[in-house]
Structure formats: C-alpha cells, structure tokens
Amino acid sequence: MAKPPPKTSKSPKPVRAPQGLPDKDTLIAFLREAGEAGKADIARHFGLKGADRRALREMLRELEAKGDLGKRGRRGFAEAGALPPVGVAEVVERDTDGDLYVRLSKGGDDAPLARLAPDAAEKTAGAPGLGDKLLVRYERLETGEIEARVIKRLGQSAHKILGVIRKQRREIRVEPVDRKSRDVLLLSEHDGRDLKDGDLVVAQIQLSGPRERYGPKNGKLLEVVGREDEPRAASLIAIHAHGIPTGFSPQAEAEAEDAKEPTLKGREDLRDLPLITIDPSDARDHDDAVFAHPDDDARNEGGWVVWVAIADVAAYVRHGTALDAEAREKGNSTYFPDRVEPMLPERLSAGLCSLREGENRATMAVRMVFGADGKKRSHRFVRGLMRSAAKLSYEQAQDAIDGRPDDKTGPLLDSILKPLWAAYHVMLKGRRARSPLAIESDERRIRFNPEGEIVSIERRRSLEAHQLIEEMMVQANVCAAETLEQKKTPLIYRVHDTPSMEKMQSLGEFLETLGISWSKGEAPRTDRFNKLLAETREGPHAPIVNEVVLRTQMQAHYNSDNIGHFGLNLAKYAHFTSPIRRYADLIVHRALIRALGLGDDGLTDGDISQIKDTAEKITFAERRSMAAERDATDRYVASFLADRVGATFPGRITGVTRFGLFVRLEETGADGLVPVSTLGEEYFVHDERLHALVGERSGARWPLGMAVEVKLREATPVTGGLLFEMLSEPAKADPNAPRPRLGVRRQFKDGGNTRGGPPRKGGPGFSRSPGKPGGKKRR
Template identity: 80%
Template sequence: MARPKAARPARRDVERPPQGLPDRDTLLKFIRDTGEANRSEIAKAFGLKGADRRALRELMRQLEEDGVLGRRGRRGFSEVGALPPVGVADVVERDPDGDLLVKLTKAEDAPLVRLAPDRREAVAGAPGLGDRLLVRFERLETGEVEARMIKRLGQSAHRVLGVVRKSRREVRVEPVDRKSKETLVLSGVEDLEDGDLVLAQVSGGESRYGPKRGKLLEVVGREDQPRAASLIAIHTHGIPTGFSSEAQAEAEAAEAPTLAGREDLRDVPLITIDPADARDHDDAVYAEPDKDPKNEGGWIVWVAIADVAAYVRSGSALDREAREKGNSVYFPDRVEPMLPERLSAGLCSLRQGENRACLAVRMVFDRTGKKRSHRFVRGLMRSAAKLSYEQAQAAIDGWPDDRTAPLLEPILKPLWAAYRTMLIGREKRSPLAIESLERKIVISAEGEVESITPRVSLEAHRLIEEMMIQANVCAAETLEGKKTPLIYRVHDAPSQEKLQSLAEFLGTIGIAWSKGEQPRTERFNRLLEQTRGGPHAEIVNEVVLRTQMQAHYSSENIGHYGLNLDRYAHFTSPIRRYADLIVHRALIRALGLGQDGITDGDIAQIKDTAERITYAERRAMAAERDATDRYVAAFLSDRVGAEFQGRITGVTRFGLFVRLAETGADGLVPVSSLGGEYFIHDDRAHALVGERTGQRWPLGMSVEVQLREATPITGGLLFEMLSEPMAADKSAPRPRLGVRRRAEGRPQRRGGRRG
C-alpha cells in the first residue's frame, strides 16, 4: 500500500507573483506570505525554467548563508525564525517559572516558544518534556508568540525515556511511550546494563535509514524495579518532583499555631474521616441540631479546613513551587506532594489531639436540606478523633469498635442525621448520578502488586462529599458577595456533537433520546435509573460519562453543570490543590481575617493561574492513569493465556477496546484478529461491521477474551477475541462489498481464534 503523503502546513492566500527570476526582496516577500515553500514550488510560481532555475538555487543558497532563510525539513524553506500558523513541535525545555517551551520540529532556526496552558478538552493528554505536539502559534498583543496545543502526538525523539536493550553490536533505547516509535542508538555507554531505564536525546542529524543516534542524559532506574511504573509516569509527563532548599527551609521554619487572631474552636468536637492509609488530613466535620426555635428540625454543620495560607505566603519559595506543581499527584505506591512533608503531613494536617490552624465554615440547614446561612471563621481547632471511612460506616451500621463506640451517640449519629437532611436538598438539586467504578491497587512493601479490587462506595464517602460540596458553595457565594476575584471550579454542559453521538448509541440498544429536549442533569439521571440493573447499565453509565465535558478552573464563572450549581469554588483541600489555597487567601482578604490574604499580584495573574493549575491537573491525571496501566499490566503479566470476561468499551477502525470485569483493565483486540473478512468501523452504530456477512462487534457487548500479551514497561495489554460476533442487523444498511477507505489499511487474515 502506498504511504500516505505527510500533511502540508496551511497556506495563506498569496497573490500571483510577477513572472521571471525574482529579486531578493520579491523572493523574501513570497516566502514570507506563503509561510513555507520549496524550490520547485517557487520556480513554478515565478514560471522559471532552465538557467533561471539554476539562478534561483544560487540566490536561495546566498540567502541561507546570510542567515535570512532557514530550512524546513528536507526541501522546504522559510524566513529564519518564522513560525507557521500550525505545526508539529517538541517540548524541549522548562523555564524558571515552570512553563514548558516548544520548538518547531523541522526548523533548527525556530525560536523557543512558551506553551500556553490550555483548559480545554485537548489538554486531557497533558504534555511533558520530550512530548511531540501539534500546536497552533498565536501572536499576542504584546508581540510575544505563544503555542497552544491542538493534539498530543506522543513522545518525540528530542528526548526519549526508554529501556536499554544491549546486543553484541550496539546499545539501543526503546521508548516506554506506546505512541512513540523512535529508537535511539547510544555509543560510549559500556556501563549501561540491559533493562536500565534511561533518558536519552538525539545527538546528531536525522538518519534516513535505521534508528537515530543519541546521547545518554540520565539513568532513571531499572525496568524490573518494583516502583518503576510511577517513576516512568513522573518522567514521561514532566511531573515536578521534590522541593528546593529554599522551600524546604521555609517549611522547616514554620511554627505551631497560637490563638492569636483566631477564634477558639477547640471545644467543637470536629473529627476527620479519611481513607485508612491517608497521611494528611485537611478537613474535619461536626454537626449538631439547631436550637433556634425558628429552625425546628434544622442542623448546624461545621467544616474546618487546614489553614495552609498561614504557612504558604504569596511570593514565597513554597508558593512558587506549589503553583508550579498545581496539585499533589497520587500513584499506587507513592505521592508527589504539592507541599513539603513538614507541612502536608505535619503542621497543616489536622492530627487528632493536636492544636491546628484552620479556616472553618459554620453552615445552617433547615429541615428540607436548604442552606439558610453560613459564616467563615479563622480558628484554632483540635481534632477529637481520626477515623477511616470503613470505621465510621461500621459504627453507624451497628458494629462500633473501641475507638468509635464512645463517638457514636455524641458525634457520628448527629453527623449522619444532618447528612440525611442535606440529602433532601441534594435530591431536589439532582446533580449527575454517574457511578464511577474505581479500582484499588494494593502494593506490597516490596513494591509488587498484591491485588486489584473494586473500591467500595460507602455512605460515609457520600456524607463527606456532600459536606465538602456545601462548604465549597459557601466559599464561592461569600467571595462573589464581597466582589473579590476568585478561581471557580466550572463545568460546562455537554456539546451538541456529544449529545448527537449519545443519541445514536442509545438508538442501537433501543432507547429513545429526544434531541430537541434540553440536556438537564435530571434527564441524564432518568436514563441512568431506567437502565440500572439491566444488561446495558454499565455501558450506558460509561457513555453518559463520556458525553460530559471536563471540569476545569477559571477566573470566570459559567456554573457547574454536573453538580447543578450556579457557583462553585474549591476550598476544602489546600494541602493538595493550589486552587483551594487561592480561595483561602481570597476569603482572608475579603473577610478581614489577617494580613496574609490574596495579594494584588495574585489577582493580576489569577486567569493565568487558573489555566496553569488546569494544565497541572490534566498532567497529573495522565501520569496517574499511565502508572496505573503499567501496574495492571505487571499484575497480569504472569497470566498470559488466561481467559477473562469483559465488555467492549471502545470501537475504532483498528480494533476493539475491552475492559475486564475482574480487574477493570483495558486492552486492545486488533481488528486484524477478528475474522476472515474486512471489518468497517460504523461510527454511527458504534460498531465494527463485517463487510461480507454484516456480523457486528458493537459498543457495550459482553465478550470473553484471552490475554495474549502484557507489557508492563508500556502498560499495554493485547487480547484475542474468543466470543462470536453478533448477527447482522437486518434493519441496518449493509456495507457495499469492496468499498474500503485506503487510510483504514488492508484486511488481514485472522489469527488462531477459537471456534
């Protein structure tokens, strides 16, 4: 099959040039207007032949020697330093402020350009050092040029994180990124061992044949190292690690809080309820009946949050590094914290029985769950108890232990009673009720995966979640009321394109979805309730989730669609999210609670901060997902050949993505292994359809697969399909025999599928 031609950069409209050999200025103007051109294109545009073509070659050689023209790839030319509207660029550096810098791939003379953090959907594939991106170059009003990512294309060959493979003749570095096909050959590295994880860089010009030559930058670890999965994710996605000596010194100099300037909350029996293995505790709760006769059946709910703003001051080294990190990053075996341990697990952690600085909100709810009022205080608290979700839930369910038994009547039962009242208001609001099936990866002391189990959703989880949501709403309402700038947590309604795709999928399983009706959250919840417990429940939940937009941070409010709230701001986790720290500072300034509130400098860059931390969140999500994939692949690597039950969760032209019921692992069934006929991707029906028989592999189908390959270093799983396809849909139009899109490749004979 002929290799498809590479896409050419978009050309601007160019006036037809005068015919004949151009002078220097005319030629430069033509190249400037076109953005990029090769000699043949220039000769054709000016109608040059014979001797004029040779003269053109000499003129361009002179312009290149003078530093006026620069090469673009093998044949193209452009003005030195010129950038196209859209181009492929490598992420090559990080500046002192933490910004990523990109460089056009095929231009040695191209300048380094700042990559603007992007809050849109495209940022889901958050880039890091060494990534190759499709970007749009934009000139700002200041004259500066910045790049905005359109798509992440994978790891570039500028820097490659890979595994050393040694042979008698050479040392190669094979990339750990499944999207990257680049391999480098190293020289002068006799000390490296097979299986070393290294960071390498291209050392010379491109070679037309065979792998490129590279130089060793850093030995990162070993591929067989138990904790290699998270190490690879950290390096691949450019997760900032550690802290400067200056930031560490600031953290070590922090002192225990006093009552000065604070309200004494130590008599309020606030408790923390967290995962059993949590090391930091940044929120505590307490509830009691409201004694106001005008609010019979109402409740007072306290939510106290660690006062991180008291220790991380604007402009400090701690602040600069927290802003760069954006958030803590959580892997199955480790945490890369936003703040040093002295603060995150020490003075800012609401430890049982220890005095801690806090910013607390006292909320009053009526008997229908409606919030009547709230007020913020800057206080000094002392946690009455540290409980796990499981402990608290067991106590409420009638199985208290030695720790929870004394707390059951005075603290836990009032908390649950208040929550159930708040739940009345939540149900009226009708936020999206998507069920997210999460898996817990249990790592042994040696760093091996012991088990992968579903995370159990308890009422205790939902109690803390609802109380945190209400505290976040209070923060946004207060700051709006005081007209103080803040960073909102926003979530837009689904796009028409996504709703169209949802409607088409639902039609394939016999569920009607009116396209004219507004996509309110209640409507999605009715759909989820309608299918709950049925054969399509899991995939409908998954597709509804995919229909939603991604939440992000913004200095402008558009509301939070998923929670069905008009205003929302993150306030409850300042130990691990920079957004919450900014909201804390804003509250301190707006309410006159101290001199360490949000500064004019913070406000001036609040839009940029919102974009940065959205980018950091996407980066963390991508890194956490990649590490999880690698741990899952390692766990399954000794079960190659085993058979599993699963469900088709993705349909593409190159194969089917199947999620295993046992572990939640996702892997690929290549289309080439599905059968002896050509399968066409029907994107409207969300299925692969046999060209000859019409047999179908639709989204959501339950299947049995065999694990053929598990690659821990990349996190890749490859399955072979054991189930038979569904029969042809007689009501659907059959694909015409022989009609194939060249881009979809040639059909291949299937492998040894069991009959």
C-alpha cells in the same frame, strides 16, 4: 524572517450580539473574537431559534466547504487558519534578531507561525530552545499579529526520550516507554559502556551528525533514572515521562522547617468542637474535618448545623515565597498506587497542615445551616484554632453506623457519628432536588506488600461514608464561591461546561439504535441524564448507556470566569476543601482572608494579576497528573498480569475504534486491545453512530458495552500494554439495520491491517485505565 514590531498585547473590542441570522462577515468576526465556538454557542449568541438554527447549520456547512471556517476538535468551529486560545506548540524557528517562533504541534507544516513573547525565559526557568514543547496562550496584538505567551514548558523536549536499554548484538538501543512513540535510539559505545540491559534512561535525539536515512536515530545519553524491574518503576517512569515536578528546593524546605505551631492570635477558638477526620485508611494528610449538631434556633425546626474545617495552608504558604512558587508550579499533589508526589513539603503536608488527632491546628472553617428540607439557609467563615477529636477511616465510620463499632468508634457513635449521618440525610433532600449527574464509576485499588510487589487489585467499595464527606465538601465549596462573588473578590472557579448540542445529537442517534426514546432538541439537563440512567440501570443496556452518557460530558477545569458546574448542577462552585494538595484551593483561601478581613496573608495584588494564568497552569498540571497516574496504574496492572499470559477473562467492550476493540476485564478493571485484524476473515467497519464494529458481509456486530470473554496474549509492563484475543462470538446482525458502507482497506497506524498481523508494540491500540488519588474525587 523579519521581526514584527513590538506592541503591547490588548484584547480586541468585543463583538456586539445582534439578534437574527448573521451574515458571513459578522459570523467570522464573532468566531475571531471567541477563538472557537460550537453551533449551540453561536446560536445562543445571536439569539437563533427554530428555522434560524437550521439556516445556521447550512451556513456553517457552506463556509466550511469553501474553506472560510475550520473544525476545531469536537467543540465546534473557528476561522480558517485561526489559532486556539491555548495550545501545545513547538519552537521551530529563530530569526536573525534571536526571536523564537512557535507552531501548533498538531497543526502541521501549514499552521501559522507565532512569535514567542519576550518573557518566555522568565516563565520557563531558562530560555526555550528549538524543538522544545510549550503550552502557550495566543493573544492578538494591536497590529493584528498573534503572539504566543508561555503558560508552561512541557515535561520533555520534542527531542528527548524516556526509554529502556536493550543490548542486542553490538547495538545499544533505547526503546521508548511511551506506547505512542516510534523513536528507537542507538547509543554510542562510549555512552553505553556502563549501562545494563533494563536500565531506564533519558536520551536525546541527535539532530546533527551522520546517521542512516532509515532505521533508528542516533541518541545521546542524558540521565540514568532507574531500572525497569524495580518495584516502583511504574511510578518512576510516569513521573519522568510526564514531567511531574519532584522534590523541593533547599529554600522551600527551609521555609517549611521554619514554620511554627499555630496560636490563638487572630483566631476563634474551635477546640471544643468535636471535629473528626474521615479519610482513606492509608491517608497521610488530613485536610478536612467535620461535625454536625441539631440547630437550636426555634425558627429552623428540624434543621442542622454542619461544620467543615479545612487546614489553613495560607498561614504557612504566602505569596512571594519559594514554597508558593513551587506549589504553583506543581499545581497539585500527584497520587500513584505506591507513592505520592506532594504539592507541599512533608513538614507541612503531613505535619503542621495535617489535621492530626489531638493536636492544635490552624483552620479555615465554615459553619453551614440547613433547613429540614435540605436547603442551605446561611453560612459564615471562621479563621480558627481546632483540635481533631478522632481520625477515622471510611470503613471504620461506616461499620460503626452499620452496627459494628470498634473500640475507637463506639464512644463516638451517639455523640458524633449518628448526628453526622442525620445531618447528611437532611442534606440529601437538597441534593436530590438539585439532581447532580449520577454516572456510576468503577474504581480499583492496587495493594502492595512491604517489598513493593503487587499482591491484589480490588474494586473500591462505595460507602455512604464516602458520599457523606463528598456532599459536605461540595456544600463548603459552594459557600466559598458564593461569599467571594458577594464580596466581588476575584477567585478561581471549578467549572464544568454543558455538553454540546453535537454530542447530544450523537447520543440521541445512538439511543435510537437501542430502541430508547430521547428528545434530541431538548437542552442538556442533569435530571434528563439521571432519568435515562435510572430507567436503563437494571436492563441489558445499562453499561453501554452509562459509558455513552459519560462520553457525552465535557471535562471539568479551572477558570477565572464562571460558567457554572453542569455535572453538580451548581451555578457557583470553587475548590476550597483541599489546599494541602490543590493550589486552586489555596488561592480561594487567600481570597476569603482578603474578602473577610481575616488577616494580612490573604490574596495579594500579585495573585490577582496572575489569576487567569494560574487557572490555566493548574488545569494543565491537573491533567498532567491524571495522565501520569493513569499510566502508572496501567503499568502496574500489566506487571500484575504478566505471568497470566494465556489465561482467559470475562470482560466488557469499553471502546470501539477502526483498529480494534478495547476490553475492560471484570476482575482487575484492566483495559486492553483486541486488534481488528484478529476478529476473523470478515472485514469490519467502524460505525460511529452504532458505536460498533460491523461486518460488511454478515452484519454481525461488536457493540460498545457487550460482555465478552478474552484470552490474554501479551502483557508489557514497561509500556502498560495489554493485548487480547477474542473468544466470544459477535452479536447477530440486526435484520432491520442497513449494511455498513464498504470501507477503504488501508494500513492501520498501529501496524495491523484488514487481513492480519497484530499491531506493533507501543502502538495506539494499547490500554489506558483511569486512576484516582486516595479516594478523593476530582469534581
């Protein structure tokens, strides 16, 4: 392959937005510039309304049918053959000059090749090789060619597998722990001579050398990482499977150890403020403290002053240090049920940056003034020195307010806790007027004994104390974004896009099947969703409506450009309150220091030049951590239930797919699959509009949200898979509903079919349940 001429990457000139229905070339030019766009985005860009919007839908259908446009996931349309702005790509080719070329992992063999930018080795700690998977950003050069610039090398090469050793007869097999993987490897006698059944290993597929055309591939042992029967095996598997960076370099550890206790130099003395921390009972780091008192300004009668003090991590983690480079690489702390992989070394995360009771700590604090109507009137940031007056758990604080103070909270009740609650109840007026999205979530907590064995899985209590801290943190985050915008200082926003019109249309069509009216043409608004949730909360459809509204929402992420936060109903929002565990917050702290002239350790020109890349990196890191946390939780839950195979459980259908039903158990929150092939002799069709499996002959239904009883057939701790047998009967047919179209009887991806046979272990039918770290919400 000839090497493309090197050119500097430049963005093309933006396409101007004419008013009115565009012609084909103008529409494609817009999509080429945007990368991808939904119908609503296109209509907004060209100012289309009413009949023009309907005409646009027809034009998009025609262009898609002709092959000029292609669908891009669920979000909308892109020019046919176009690459997304950011995607996961695999290194597939090297030319005679040594340049590497990548292809989108999900793009198939027809996806276009893109040359990897020459700085790939610098961004991946070593040159990538054939088969490596990378997160890349595509950029168009002046020549019109597309270049792939590396954002992140992903955790495992396409040819590496994390698996468990199974010794069978004369074979030594590596069975993957990833439920989606079908690659079983055979190790040589030399590699496997010291291995034991149940060892967790990393092995590599051998791409050369003799092997059978069918059956397991040959593999090479790379590393032994532990045992599948170790109490902490689930988090260990998740760390290796998702490539979570672990530990710290000697240089970073040395920098942390050299950190000094803070002094008053360059700081305001806040030690007389009785700030307190309120955290989960098992929290090891404390990065936020709060205090409130009535406003003594006569012009603000009934108003309150609320202080939020945050650990001043920027004083210890500076641009250009090993600490900073490794924190940026990790992106955030990763929280597992039994351990945490911190973003910063313990000397900082649990030491100098943790707002310990009775100890002097450096802080970035914000003083906020609220009127009696709950609206924020003003705020100012302070770089200070504080001393926490008390460390409380959520339960302690709530019990004290509810009339059950203990020896510690009793003396604090009148002077600190009651004023905090009074200020919060005033802030609630502003929150209710703003009407952030009020979707209910059911969080579970896994409890372990000292030996690391699971003793219980409990539902987390939702306390007013949680909501108090959350609202005060949200308001502090808003203050940070407002100040930095006012000072015209670059920052990383926390953004949450508005649901697409396609998702809104699907929601409306589904609600029609429940007899719930919903205007499909209205723009998405949080108060509309909240009204729907409130009206159905006490009725039989509450769980399914809550679930479908949740699925209508987009996923929050980090961005250097602001599009607002739909879920919180805020125009400006940035993460400021958790710099110990989130790199985004550290960047916002540095930006405030620079903007307000609070020191020489603020945002550097180097930070600013990388800010777009940093936002993409930490978004990827957050999603990587969320996936790892969820997988570890799944494995621990499967381990907890493994000795209850054959038991029956009440649950609810939380997912409907063509290959089966996902059921969540009420007792533990565990998710598992009921394969469609086990639902009886009748053939069931997946009706996407109804969110149900519908019998083609009887019309009987298995709808999303239905309460059911299931029997646990199989629990596989190493993969986190649960398999259920349905004991309940389907809902009766709706006599007014049309019968579903006959489906095509074909083999399912999970190994089952329309008439029988459970899915293969590790297939896509196994559960995934959400996990969240330590009571801290990701907003």
